[in-house]
Amino acid sequence: MHNQHILITGGSGLIGKGLTELLLTKGYTVSHLSRGKGHDSRIKTYQWNVDRGQIDENCLTGVDTIIHLAGAGIADKRWTKKRKRELIDSRTKSIGLIYDLMRRKPNLVKHIISASATGYYSNRGDELLTEESQPAKDFLGYCCVVWEQAVDQGKDLNLRIVKLRTGVVLSKKGGALPQLALPIKLGMGTALGTGKQWIPWIHIEDAVDMYLHAIENTTIQSVYNMVAPYPVTNKQLTKAVAKQLRRPYWLPNVPSFLLRVMLGKLSLVVLGSTKVSAEKIESTNFTFKYPKLADALKNIYG
Incomplete structure (x- = not known):
């Protein structure tokens, strides 16, 4: 049994729930730092309000590891100027608030494991x-750079810092897959744009396991890609989902210009091509349960 105490920000999200x-x-003992009140008697929920700079000072009591998953959803709303600010602040100000508290109050925290995203590389073709x-010079790249820099501000606190650049997490319970599967379920399965863009996917169980791996292996530090070792293109993903759901894959691709009109800047999230290597995390003896897409989808929809 562990006597380790882990505090999670963003614990109500897809990965946060699974990891908890x-x-x-x-x-493990698990606490959450959250905007709302907790509804789970197994977890102590402390409250914070990042916009107002408020945090319950008791949230660090007994905690040795913090998992930082908080952040507004990239694909939830259109990227207005205000929304872009929210996307950045919800990630950077939140960890800043925790570090401020750590500097003011004695604590036992030794490890910070933070989410980042493959949006760091953004749209890079077949590279x-x-x-x-290098990071991309667009908004997604910039957002991930300042997010990681905010997490690295904890270096002067003598912490082990791990950043996991999360890809597209596949799960029935949320993330991109239900949105992608909807037109397929309705018999309108088709690739988006050229269909040749690479999707850096990972099964939800592997994503959660990778956080556990980073918690349990204290030699792991710095940054790792959180993606399965066999990336697929948008067309391969759509075809595989259609096959698994026994639905037709037949329409011509949805033209890029239409998606740009419908989604604005968000179209980058579906049209961008990001082919990401999993070699570094594999070199730490991490074993994927679902390295191949067909097996991942079979598990999810089986």
Whole structure:
């Protein structure tokens, strides 16, 4: 049994929920830092309001590891100027608030494991992207750079810092897959844009396991890509989902210009091509349960 105490920000999100369950079954003590009140008696929920700079000062009590998953959803709304600010602030000001508290109050925190995203590389065609690749010079790239920099501000606190650049997390319970599967379920399955753009996908279980891996292996630090080792194109993904759901894949591709009109800047999220390497995390002896897309989809829809 573990006596480790883990504080999670963004614990109600897709990965946050899965990770909370896994940690509880493994005997960890889990707390959440949240805007709302908690409804789970197994978890102590502390409250904060990032916009107002408010945080419950007791949230660090007994905590040795913080998992930072908080952040407004990239694809939830159109990218107005205000929304772009929200997307950045919800990620950077939140971890800043925690570091401010750590500087003011004695605590036991030794490890910070934070989400980042493969949006760091953004739209790069067929280039194979590793952790050493340069960030993109667009909004997604910029957002991830300042997010990671905000997390790295904790270096002067003598912390082990891990940043996991999350790809497209596949799950029935949320994320991109239900949105992608909807037209397919209705018999209108088709690739988006050219269909040749690479999707850096990962099964939800592997994503959650990777966080556990980073918690349990204290030699792991710095940045790792959180993607399956076999990337697929948008067309391959759409075809595989159609096959798994036994639905036709037949229409011509949805033209890029139409998606740009419908989605604005958000179209980058579906039209962007990001081919990401999983080699670095594999070199730490992390084993994927679902390295191949067909197996991942079979598990999700099986």
